[in-house]
Amino acid sequence: MATPNISLTVDAIVFGYEPKEGLSVLLVKRKYPPFKGRWAIPGGFVKEKESLEQAVERELEEETGVKVNYLEQLYSFGNPKRDPRSRIVTIAYYGLVRSANFELFAATDAEDAQWFHLSELPKLAFDHQKILDYALERLRSKVGYQPIGFKLLDKKFTMEEIHHLYEVIYGRKLDRRNFRKKFLKLEILEELEEKSGGGRGRPGSYYRFDEKKYLALEKKGMTFEV
């Protein structure tokens, strides 16, 4: 009656962001066949007693040492031929990490783990490119109506940083001044005393995402839109 011949895995597209680097994706190099030596997105089999999210977090920890700051289920891929070995259905997630967490280590199932710029992706194993495309599409649309962009930034960030982040994700220019006004009008940012010194030009304020305020406003019917 059950389905003894179908295995279940989870995989995770993890996005990272650095102001100077742009968006990156976390990949691991496969140690074993099939696709030995090829880059793939981290993931693995789900254990019987753990939740799907726990499985994702465990695999990420084991294979890359990364802890995500945000995790969301993406889509389940179940094409009977997606894995040459046997029938393996995977539930894909995507995650976001703060730039500070960029340290990696190589471990268990991965000969290596590494960040790749979106513009310099290697050929991926299995149907992982398809999963990545799907994740990017989701990120692009979701960042416009849910406050998840902050999860890619430091707790404190400047207007310029979040503005640039949105430009990178959308892949197009956004008017700096209109972006600022739209964002501030949402009233979910707390302006800090501290200014961003160091660079050229006038220093800008640091801001922090005020999640409590956001949740309260959301409950009242406010909608986040960028």
Added chain:
Amino acid sequence: MATPNISLTVDAIVFGYEPKEGLSVLLVKRKYPPFKGRWAIPGGFVKEKESLEQAVERELEEETGVKVNYLEQLYSFGNPKRDPRSRIVTIAYYGLVRSANFELFAATDAEDAQWFHLSELPKLAFDHQKILDYALERLRSKVGYQPIGFKLLDKKFTMEEIHHLYEVIYGRKLDRRNFRKKFLKLEILEELEEKSGGGRGRPGSYYRFDEKKYLALEKKGMTFEV
């Protein structure tokens, strides 16, 4: 290595619509424990050689005789305790059918299959209420930016019908005149010669969704929005 103790099922929320009845959901009465005699959404185990979508369509056919007009993956539910028997992960879909296809039959795994108004739902088995809530949320949002509402209507329909459909799905009144203008401005409806006779008042034109035109416009960057 594999996951012999996790079983995989698919389940489907199927929505139907009748102008006079509003939105309905297709449910089946469980023949066997657990939850014997309780209403549940149709679904069942995935076979090794079939795709997930094929599994959904097969189970729907077997349990209810219904063929959906639209099918979309919703979300995967994998809480370790969602099924009291063992670890069963389900990939949930939602589907839409035209009102004409409303005929049902009782079959294999179901003592009975029946349409339920959204306002008169029985208590559901497993976590199926949660899945239904999720499906409704998805339907409500998606109908606003993808032309899937038509899948619930006859191939030809009047403005009044689609207007009422949106009111039912959104659960609130929409100005008849503004709705009409907004919809027509999209230029994806083909107005037919035929008028809706019979009722009281001035007859309205029938329309048909012009999918080719929609796809062409979409490619050019047009966005469907209601």
Added chain:
DNA sequence: GCAAAAGTGTTCCTTTTACACCCATGC
């Protein structure tokens, strides 16, 4: 003619877009 529903037009207001200009800092 009257009621009912379809179809058309107009006005007002909010939001978006495209800018110009001033301010604070490093050198």
Added chain:
DNA sequence: GCATGGGTGTAAAAGGAACACTTTTGC
């Protein structure tokens, strides 16, 4: 002072919401 990037304001255009009015049908 000058270059550089941050911060504020404003005007035109577009889009959405509210609503009055006309048309076509059944009785």
